[in-house]
Amino acid sequence: MLNRQSLFAAIDAQIADARAAGGGFAVMVVRVSGLRDIALRFGCESGERAADSAGALLAASLRPADAVYRCGDESFVVILPGLRSQNHALLAATRLVRTFEQPLNRHSAPWRGRPIMGVAFYPEHGGDPDRLWRHAELAVDEAARRGEACAFYEPRDVPAEIVYQDLREAIETSRLRAYFQPVWALRERRIVGVESLARWTDALQGDILPSQFVPFAEQSDLIASLTRWSINATLRHAAALSSLPGFAFAINLSPRVFLAPGLTEQILDALQIWGLPPTAIVVEVTETAFVNDLALTVRVLRRLREHGMRIAIDDFGTGYSSIAYLARFPATELKIDKSLIGGIVNDARTRKLVRAIVRLAHHMDLNATAEGIEDQATLDLLLDMDCDFGQGYHLGAPEAAADLVAKLAPAAASAALARQAQGRSA
Numbered sequence: 139m140l141n142r143q144s145l146f147a148a149i150d151a152q153i154a155d156a157r158a159a160g161g162g163f164a165v166m167v168v169r170v171s172g173l174r175d176i177a178l179r180f181g182c183e184s185g186e187r188a189a190d191s192a193g194a195l196l197a198a199s200l201r202p203a204d205a206v207y208r209c210g211d212e213s214f215v216v217i218l219p220g221l222r223s224q225n226h227a228l229l230a231a232t233r234l235v236r237t238f239e240q241p242l243n244r245h246s247a248p249w250r251g252r253p254i255m256g257v258a259f260y261p262e263h264g265g266d267p268d269r270l271w272r273h274a275e276l277a278v279d280e281a282a283r284r285g286e287a288c289a290f291y292e293p294r295d296v297p298a299e300i301v302y303q304d305l306r307e308a309i310e311t312s313r314l315r316a317y318f319q320p321v322w323a324l325r326e327r328r329i330v331g332v333e334s335l336a337r338w339t340d341a342l343q344g345d346i347l348p349s350q351f352v353p354f355a356e357q358s359d360l361i362a363s364l365t366r367w368s369i370n371a372t373l374r375h376a377a378a379l380s381s382l383p384g385f386a387f388a389i390n391l392s393p394r395v396f397l398a399p400g401l402t403e404q405i406l407d408a409l410q411i412w413g414l415p416p417t418a419i420v421v422e423v424t425e426t427a428f429v430n431d432l433a434l435t436v437r438v439l440r441r442l443r444e445h446g447m448r449i450a451i452d453d454f455g456t457g458y459s460s461i462a463y464l465a466r467f468p469a470t471e472l473k474i475d476k477s478l479i480g481g482i483v484n485d486a487r488t489r490k491l492v493r494a495i496v497r498l499a500h501h502m503d504l505n506a507t508a509e510g511i512e513d514q515a516t517l518d519l520l521l522d523m524d525c526d527f528g529q530g531y532h533l534g535a536p537e538a539a540a541d542l543v544a545k546l547a548p549a550a551a552s553a554a555l556a557r558q559a560q561g562r563s564a
Contacts, residue, residue: 142209144207145207145209145215145267145271146267146268146271147267148205148207148217149165149217149267149270149271150266150267152217152219152260153260153265153266153267155219156219156260156261161220161222162220162221162222162259162260162261162262163217163218163219163220163221163222163259163260164217164218164221164222164227164257164258164259164260165215165216165217165218165257165258165259165260165270165271165273165274166215166216166217166218166227166230166231166255166256166257166274167213167214167215167216167255167256167257167271167274167275167277167278168196168213168214168215168216168234168253168254168255168278169212169213169214169253169254169255169278169282170189170192170212170213170214170238170252170253171212171252171253171254189208189211192214192238193206193208193214195234195237195238195240196214196216196234196237198237199233199234199236199237200216200218200230200233200234201218203219203220204216204217204218204219204230205217215271215274218230221259222259224257224290227257227288227290228288231253231255231257231287231288234253234255235253235287238252238253253287254278254281254282254286254287254288255277255278255281255287255288255289256274256275256276256277256278256279256280256281256288256289256290256291257274257277257288257289257290257291258270258271258273258274258277258290258291259290259291263291273291274291276291277289277290277291277292280292299343300346300350300351300354302358302360304340305338305351305354305355305360306360306363308338308340309360309363309364309367310363312367312371313338313339314336314337314338314364314367314371315336315337315338315339315538315539316334316335316336316337316368316371316372316374316375316538316539317334317335317336317337317536317537317538317539318332318333318334318335318375318536318537318538318539318542318543319332319333319335319529319534319535319536319537320332320529320533320534320542321333321386321388321507321527321528321529322527322528322529322533322534323526323527324508324517324520324521324525324526324527324528325521325524325526329534329546330384330385330386330527331385331386331387331388331420331527332386332387332388332539332542333388333390333422333529333536334368334371334372334387334388334389334390334539335348335390335536336348336351336352336364336367336368336371338351352364352392355392356392356393356394361392361394361395362395362398364392365391365392365395366404368389368390369389369404369405369408370408370411370412371539372387372389372539373387373408373409373411373412373414374412375539375540375543376412376414376418377412377413377414378543378547378550379543379546379547379550380413380414380418380550381550381551381553382546382549382550382553383553385418386417386418386419386420386448387418387419387420388419388420388421388422388450389419389420389421389422390422390423390452391421391422391423393423393424393435396431396434396435396438397431397434401438402438402441402442402445405419405421405442405447406445415446416442416445416446416447417446417447417448419447419448420447420448420449420450420470420471421439421442421447421448421449421450422450422452422473423435423439423449423450423451423452424451424452424453432466435467436466436467439467439468440467440468443468443470448470448471449467449468449469449470449471450469450470450471450472450473450507451463451464451469451471451472451473452473453473453475453509454472454473454474454475454495455474455475455477455478455491455492455495461498464502464504469502469504470504470505471499471504471505471506471507471526471527472495472498472499472504472505472506472507473507473508473509474492474495474496474506474507474508474509474525475509475510476509476510476530477510478491478492478495479492479508479509479510479511479516479520479530480510480512480516482516482519482520483513483515483516483519489519492508492520492523493523496523496524496525500524505526505527506525506526506527507525507526507527507528507529508520508525508527508528508529508530509528509529509530510529510530511528511529511530511531511532511533512530512531512532513532514532516530516532517532517533
């Protein structure tokens with residue numbers, strides 16, 4: 139199997155040729171799904187023969203000038219000289235897909251492999267071997283995610299290069315920002331709460347998605363600090379709306395924080411500092427919170443519930459065991475994932491599934507919240523399903539917490555005056 143140093147040397151040589159000729163070329167990563175299965179089912183020798191067969195099929199379907207290198211159990215890298223357009227790369231990809239319609243190991247253990255391809259172009263997508271290879275790998279990841287045979291590298295595919303020290307300083311110096319997205323009571327057509335979201339703008343990289351820096355924090359020791367910041371930043375803004383009756387603030391908790399002691403006390407202390415009751419908090423957890431230590435997580439959630447906080451299962455409908463967990467811990471609501479909500483208008487089966495989830499929630503004495511409501515047609519269907527709460531861009535996009543608090547401040551002031559008048563009359 140070719141090592142990376144040899145592969146990079148070949149790409150480097152092609153870069154030199156392209157510079158001399160004033161042209162370009164493409165680097166294609168090809169993953170042949172099924173090769174590992176052959177080795178596991180029929181033995182390593184059959185797996186090696188299948189890999190050799192896959193490499194031969196690749197070489198046979200491409201031009202004589204193209205070079206194929208095996209770089210892993212199921213991975214190959216192809217250097218395509220003179221290829222500079224997506225249309226030409228698509229022609230090569232189409233030939234590869236057709237070639238792999240014939241089985242591997244035809245004479246011993248016939249097995250079909252399916253090629254998935256990612257393409258990066260020189261010089262548009264990188265000027266050195268490492269960058270071109272990484273960008274082609276990102277493209278093949280995107281193709282696999284989409285369920286497509288081939289994808290081309292796009293700059294947006296590059297994950298932010300998060301530096302531990304930068305994120306730690308952003309948390310410690312409160313350079314993160316709290317954003318609130320409105321949560322509506324659908325039948326009453328009014329805002330009854332918000333979901334708190336963290337935002338980070340790095341000085342060099344600009345806006346970094348929570349889907350990037352939150353997992354980074356989880357994999358390092360920063361998740362505890364990020365959770366502490368999120369709780370206090372949320373409640374600091376929430377204090378200005380404390381007079382709104384029944385208004386709730388949802389805080390997402392990472393599965394990792396349930397393994398650390400003192401989470402309940404941390405939230406209760408913050409509530410006391412900011413003068414808010416526990417009933418103002420909705421703790422949002424995904425079912426992955428139960429993977430590491432189910433018993434411990436359930437104990438923590440029950441303690442939070444005993445103090446009056448609500449518990450929501452976030453992203454419900456995307457996991458494999460969500461229903462089984464309903465009997466195990468004290469949830470008060472299900473948040474139906476936006477991937478399901480987005481399909482209810484055009485897909486009858488998805489519509490039936492969401493209706494069934496709403497009914498299940500109500501049968502379990504839980505509220506149902508729909509995430510990702512993007513248009514009126516979706517909202518109308520959810521109202522017909524008797525869904526309790528909803529959020530999404532059609533109802534209100536996330537915005538800086540201070541801005542949303544300012545919009546709701548008049549209603550909070552009116553509620554405070556009404557409460558004072560009621561107290562005097564009593």
